[in-house]
Amino acid sequence: MKHRTPVIVNILIILTILFIAYFMFEQNASFLSSPYFWGTVIISIILALIQNSIGDLIENDKFKRLTDEEKAAYLQEKKMPYLQRMYQSAFKKQSSTEEKDLLLDHGFDGIMELDNQLPRWWLGLFWFGVAYCIVYLLSFWLTDFAHPEKEYDTEHKMQIAAVDEYLKTAPQTTLETAEFKADNIAEGQELFKTNCVTCHGDGGKGGIGPNLTDNFWINQPEKKLFKNVFNMAWNGSPNNPAMRAFGKNGELSGNDIEKIAAYVYHINQEQPPITTAQGGAAPQGTEAHWEK
Ligand code: HEC
Known part of the structure; x- marks a missing residue:
């Protein structure tokens, strides 16, 4: 039986995505004082907690059906901190009996191919990338986010304004000080x-x-x-x-x-x-x- 990702990790991932999404649509950090942002944060946390308790129920139910041996192994593994478990699963090597179960049949060319499951950290990054991509595309489409010409325009306007401001206060040449250059x-x-x-x-x-x-x-x-x-x-x-x-x-x-x-x-x-x-x-x- 697989171990689940701790709820705190899920919440951190959700917060990161929310932060990025708000930042891209708002284009500045002003959303940090907006009730909408904190509203979505609270609702997301509540949903994550609900999802976690449902997961707990399912896990308990599955646990009851394990053999004593499996139960002991499961509890043993559960003691290991989450990051350590991730690290181990990322670099885990199968024993040769485990390999046999994963072996894909390549009778014709003799190449050995193992049908390994993707590591969870890899899948996690992948789905994070997909979610980020959707947020990015939407904000690119719906807002001025990441449009080089628009960014150039705003910066150009700011610079012109700064130059005007400078010229307003900068000392101007007069009849007395003017020189041929x-x-x-x-x-x-x-x-x-x-x-x-x-x-x-x-x-x-x-x-x-x-x-x-x-x-x-x-x-x-x-x-x-x-x-x-x-x-x-x-x-x-x-x-x-x-x-x-x-x-x-x-x-x-x-x-x-x-x-x-x-x-x-x-x-x-x-x-x-x-x-x-x-x-x-x-x-x-x-x-x-x-x-x-
Ligand atoms: C609307 C037409 C007009 C414009 C625009 C104009 N000027 Fe003139 N300018 C004249 C006229 C007409 C005279 C002759 C004035 C007089 O008879 O005293 C003159 C005279 C001068 C003189 C003196 C010439 C002399 O023989 O006494 C200078 C120097 C001069 N202008 C420079 C400039 C500069 C520099 C500009 C641009 C910033 C300019 N002018 C724009 C019409 C114009």
Whole structure:
């Protein structure tokens, strides 16, 4: 007669599966304070206990029908702790008489094959795996659990929010602290494309707004070209409201304007001007003599 798994082991397995299932569906540990979770735990424990007492009754009944010898062997084995019994059953070797009973007939090829029963620990793991698989599939199907794109999305959103939060409090560049940095040109070009190109044309060749590649400037509030561009983008033009105060009105941050100004400085000082012959706008304002 086989020994049964102690009820406490069954309860532990049930609790593990319940924990995993709740965790997968909830995606966090908040269920630990939910009455539903503890409700299922209590009901499962009660069911396990009921199943155990029914098992006890059946076991008693079967026990009565054993011979005295079998009874003694059974009681002897029952004294052994559960884990030790599992360990022994996992590595048990049959005697040669036991092997004969298990031998499958392979008359034609002479190979010896034993029809061993799978060890209970193996079967236990197998059924645990099956139960886990069902929980996993259901939660994958019904919730956002384990979907890489969704996880990526949430993480991405969190990162963007963190960057925004940082930028809100991070010190921004001002007219006083802004500096030309060659590293900013590439990003400045992208920002120029989204914010300035509509009026100042491709590459700053001019359109509604003046040509930014030549040396003629309507507005020259600063002595240095880089600061002049920063000033214009921050404060806008005092003469023409079309050139609005991108910085002051909060449309662009100081850091962004620093980048755009680096790009405008680059196309004005480090590249040849786009002349009228090349499709650039005619010079406006007076010739500038920028300080280096
Ligand atoms: C809606 C059209 C428009 C947009 C968008 C615009 N500008 Fe202008 N910008 C102008 C006009 C018009 C002027 C001429 C202002 C004046 O006459 O004083 C100007 C002037 C300027 C000047 C001074 C040029 C000079 O000769 O005095 C700079 C520098 C400048 N803009 C930079 C920028 C930057 C950088 C951006 C993008 C952040 C931008 N502008 C976006 C229309 C625009």
